[in-house]
Amino acid sequence: MLHAVKCTVVEAGAQTTVQDATGRCGYWDVGVPPSGAFDDFTFALVNAAVGNADTAAGLECVVRGPVLSFDEDTLVCVGGGVTEATVDGRPIASGEVVRVRAGATLDVGPVDGPGMRGYVAVQGGFDVPRVLGSRATFILGGFGGVEGRPVVSGDVLPLGRRENQAAPGSVASLLPELAHQWELRVIPGPHGAPEHLTDEGVQSLFAADWRVDHRADRTGVRLVGPMPGWARTDGGEAGLHPSNVHDSAYPVGGIMLSGDTPVIVGKDGPSLGGFVVPAAVIGADLWKVGQLRPGDTVRLVPVTPAHAEVAAAERRDLLDAARGLTDRRPHTVAVEGAPDDEQPADTVRPPALADRPADGHHPAYTIRRSGDRHLLVEAGPASLELTIRVWIHLLAEALREAGPAGVLEVVEGVRSVLVKVDDAVLPLPALAGRLVELAAGLPDPAAVVLDVREATLPMAFDHPEAHEAMRRYQSVNPTAPWSPDNVEFIRRVNDLPERDDVFGVVTAATYLVVGLGDVYLGAPVAVPIDPRHRLVTTKYNPARTWTPQNAVGIGGIYLCIYGMEGPGGYQLVGRTVPVWRLIAEDPTRDPKPWLLRQFDRIRFVPVSAEELAAQRAEIKAGVRDLDVKPATFSVAEVAALEEEASEEIALVRAHRRAAFDAERERWVS
Structure with missing residues (x-):
């Protein structure tokens, strides 16, 4: 067995994480971000300098870089905002490959600008376990890298194998210039x-x-x-x-x-x-x-x-x-149809790549660029139409099944689909044309019956952690109409008689999951199937910087369960159990860490904060699962409900709209 070279973290620095160049791919639709090096260009350059493959992991640091030592001679290269790196006190230059002798100390030094992040590439890369296909650290999610956290002093990190690597070489002339x-x-x-x-x-x-x-x-x-x-x-x-x-x-x-x-x-x-x-x-x-x-x-x-x-x-x-595929000098490349550099770009967004009117059971839709590597399909009017939501789902599924080369991510929204591509493989106009073809062949969404599940989740209304998030926000915007109590704001904006009536409506509703990953890690965005249960509110402005994991909030007419601790903007009403659980592989379990699916139905049962704590711990430990049973969903079900209660639904909508408008007037004044 080959001996693995090891790197010892002598001092960790302010926040040093293991990252790779590309991060995770294929999980954006369930709220797992790619992570990876934030300045992926510099990272790729220094990684190539030491001869590593594109997939090798390195270190990203801010404010103060780490101090490292190695048990064997090792090639290293630093870049980004690193300007004062030393090996045993001798300065080393960014972009230059340096051999660090066994037992010597690499001090990355401060990262104090220009630039915000520094990078360290080591021959062989850091051989930490892959999680969901990548070694990249996602601190908020608690996975990847070294146990999902920044490195700490005393960590010993194994390095990858170093045979059959590319020849090392300087990338100093290729590193981008940093500025303020x-x-x-x-x-x-x-x-x-x-x-x-x-x-x-x-x-x-x-x-x-x-x-x-x-x-x-x-x-x-x-x-x-x-x-x-x-x-x-x-x-x-x-x-x-x-x-x-x-x-x-x-x-x-x-x-x-x-x-x-x-x-x-x-x-x-x-x-x-x-x-x-x-x-x-x-x-x-x-x-x-x-x-x-x-x-x-x-x-x-x-x-x-x-x-x-x-x-x-x-x-x-x-x-x-x-990477040594050409000589290491900056090049100017020619692209067919390249623009004249003197021609100013318009501030108007580029024309839609497709714009189709409604036709039969096909809704009107547009396809636009969302940058140069993504397309956004938006269908129907700017309102919630569950028929449109099902059509969007059918289009996304058709694209996934077709599997054209170059498609990297397919993410469903309420009335939209975002598609990410490898722009070197699949041009956006070509993808738009393929989507138009797929859309033309979709079945009538009003006639589709989806096999789903019904999940019953415990809810601790007025959970102390939700109130802690409200309290912290008062230092950000104390005059916001939702401060200091989000639930009172929801009551007021919907003109409900009592504060507890907010909880009563949430408990009575059956929610339909219409999106996943709304604020990370399988977090569902859901809407009440019955329009009478659709409370109307707004999102924070500006957003919160902290939300407790699995807090439950309402924004617009939507409800969200936060998949993890982090920022957020929905008005908080309580807390529930985890909707994401990343545990060791077990052949008896569903391997997906996200516990809810598109179009699942959700019901909430009130519990105390103490009862919730016990259930949360059991689900997190893997000894308990969500309470689910098979179910179906169809647009026809909703249409029948809306026809049966049409007059009452119209009255409720008008009443809440009037309260909404009155609150907006109070806010503006």
């Missing part, structure tokens, strides 16, 4: 004027010099600047604020407007949410998002898809040079 003033090239859309923003609002988005907020991390980078120029007063059923939309998937690098705050979705960001996305950072510039430092300034520069294609080809060429 940044330009991020973006493609406008998929959302924009005139539906969500005014023309002036779109132009101001790209004219502003944005400042990076101190609340910038791997989940997302908040930007501080002018108020968005909204074209509407609210989000309708999706929420009180004009930023609210029916839940739709985000691309990494998508710039969502969380209330009035732009947030660039990061490598550990949420896959699904209910906010407008007026632009997305192009793939070639995503590395820059990982180097944005609080206080830096950012200009969002709109470019055309042709510009993005050129930039992507240039990046692939540089990485080929780093």
Whole structure:
């Protein structure tokens, strides 16, 4: 047996994690972010410098890098914001390959700018276990890397095998330049004027010099600047604020407007949410998002898809040079149909790749770019129509079954599908054409019966942890209409007589899961099947920075169970059991860690906080499962209910809309 080289963490640094270049792929639809190196370009370069394969894992650090030693001679390369690295006190240069002798000490040093993150590549890579296909650390989820956490002093990390590697070589000339003033090239859309923003609002988005907020991390980078120029007063059923939309998937690098705050979705960001996305950072510039430092300034520069294609080809060429496939000098590549650099890009989003009217049982739909590596299909009107939701599901399933080469992720929203591609394999226009073909062959969603499950979940209303989240938020926005009590706000905005009536409606409802991964890790977004149970509220503006794991909240007409601790914007009503459980492989169990599925039906049973704690522990330990039984769902079921109670439903909707409008007027005044 070959002896494994080991790396000892002498000092851990501020937050050092094991990451790889690409992270996890294929789990965005259940709320598992890709993770991986935030500045994946620099990471790939230093990894190639020591001869590693693209899949090898390295270290990412912030503020203060680690101090490492090795039990055998080892090649290392550092990059990113690392400028003062030393080996036994002797300075080493970023991008240069250095042999660290056995027993010598590599001190990565401070990461104090420009740039936010530093990287360490080691010959052979760090041989930690793969979880869901990747060694990348996802701290919020508690998995990947070293036990799902940053490294700590005293950790001993095994290195991978070092035979049959590529020849090492300097990448110093290829490393990108870091700064405090940044330009991020973006493609406008998929959302924009005139539906969500005014023309002036779109132009101001790209004219502003944005400042990076101190609340910038791997989940997302908040930007501080002018108020968005909204074209509407609210989000309708999706929420009180004009930023609210029916839940739709985000691309990494998508710039969502969380209330009035732009947030660039990061490598550990949420896959699904209910906010407008007026632009997305192009793939070639995503590395820059990982180097944005609080206080830096950012200009969002709109470019055309042709510009993005050129930039992507240039990046692939540089990485080929780093891997030794070409000589290690910067290249300029030619792309057929490349744009004239002097031609200014329009702030208007590119034309839709497909725009089809309603036809028979097929709804109207559009297909737009969401950046240069994603397509967003949006169907029907901007309201909840369960017939549309089933059509979306059928389209997503048809694409998964067709399995065209280059499709990496397929994520269902309430009235949308987001598809991620390998842009070197599958051009977005070609994918749009294939989706149009698949859509034409879908069955009538009104005639489809889905085999699902009904899950009965315990709910501790007014859970202390939910109130702790409300309490913490008061330091962020003490005058918000939902402060200090979210439940009282829900009661008021729905004009219910008593506060406990909110809990009564939630208990009486049967919820239908219409999305997974809304705030991570299999977290369901669900809507009451009976319209009379659809409480209307809005999301926080700005969002909370902390939410307890498995808190239950309502935003718009939707209910969400938070899959893990983290940020969030739904109004909290209580807490339930885990909906995600990553346990060791067991042939007697369903191997999927997400415990709920699309179109599952959910009922809640009130329990005390103490009873909930016991059930939570049992499910987390794997000695108890969710209480589920087989069921079905069909649009025809809902249609029959709505016909039978049409007058009462109309009265309830009108009453709640009036209360909603009155609350909005109080808020504005």
